[in-house]
Amino acid sequence: MSAEGWTVIQRRWDDSVDFDRHWIEYQEGFGDPAFAKNFWIGLDNLYCLTNQRNYKLSITMRLANGEFRFANYDSFRIDSEKYNYALHVNGYSGNAGDAFKHTSETEGTNRWQDGMPFSTRDRDNDRWNEGSCGRRYRSGWWFNNCLWGNLNGPFKMQTNGWPTCNDGVCVLWQSINDYEKYSLVRVEMKVMPNPRSQMY
Template sequence: MWRLWPQAPVPCDKKVARLEAEIKSLMNVINDQHRYILELHSSQGRQLEHLPNTFLGSDELYKDCSEVFDDGNVASGLYVIRPDGSPTALSVYCDMNNGGGWTVFQRRRDGKESFDRSWVEYKHGFGDLFSPEGEFWLGNDALHYLTAQGNYDLRIDMEDFDGNQRYAEYKNFKVDNEKDQYQLHVGEYSGTAGDALHECQRRGKACLHLDGIKFSTFDQPNDIGSDIALLSDSLRCDSGNLNGHYYKGPYKAMTEDGVVWYTWHGWWYSIKSVVMMLRASDLEGAPLDLPAPPGNQSQAKPASKKADPRRRL
């Protein structure tokens, strides 16, 4: 800072008071983070109470829902898995429709769960995983551990407010680790919703392809250009904003902060429901079903694991 004249020295008692105030403020931040960690541990404990104790042995856990399906479990529902590298077991929802073996990592239904979350919350996950209609994000660490195990496909099921359904699938889905800001990688597209992750048509403005973009939150923005605002997550950049603000209807305005999939309904239509899931690319699934309406998956208790030489343990 440039100064035109020397300033009077600050008395020691005022310096001490200022430092004490700063320490108090930092302690409040630490206490808030500590409470959040305790809430996470408590939530995980309550979640595991829903699952049979006989299913929690570390030597009996699948690596993903593809292994669950490959082992003969064909009912959609809650299962416990432990991906390679994960320090803990994960409770996940396995969707056995559309060929089976899908690990669901995001669900939007009715806007009850806010997705305008911090970096730490997206890192660990949040929301209601255990209700068939619950909204949640599985967690960026979990996504990294899952997709680092091999080749995975991404599937996105969407429904608008008129009951129309579309889907998008991508090969070579991968999420990097936190050190690399959970960078997103997707490959070849197929489906009926259009390729919003690779499309980049923005009249009069710059635009990013979402393939290769880094994850962003309000408290840790990454990959932000002068004409691009990433407000809530890495799937937000003009063409795709699946973690955007939930509107109670097909909201239209001169902004794209809703749940947007540009190649289906354009930038300013907020979609009613979204389910995002991943599956091992080499899974030999059942014959594909027609896209099921979101919420129609049956709820099932985890099945006990059979001795199967095909399991990748």
């Protein structure tokens, strides 16, 4: 789905489409972009798209109180299936924080997701030695050990207007200040050619 030069690669509006899927489904894509609410473009499509020229990524996230947060990256691409569609992002800007490259004093880069291959419930490519991040967090994503962001996680039901997510099993972007323990209520990821960026 394209709009104003952008190509939407993922959209989450509600829980009508299950994102806890197998590897082949994430490869091929699922949902119907024609209806514009919930879909995933597919890893094969995303690889072909982001490797034909330099691309940038824009992520729009809606919080439970109606506010929006944004994470933008000047450079975005994924590797081929041979390398399990590893993620490459650079040049963050926005007001949501950089969950893809988050570091902490206690964990260092253990949850750093840039450079990580894609994992699903049936294809474990993460660095979590105790299990599968895809199974634990019920989605396909670029997990490390395990995450700071997971925009393909399941939606949480709202309690008193706030979708609490203490276990991390939700639509999550933990680098948002004061929103680390709540599920997002809507998400959109979109890409556009960026002639000013350099592939890396």
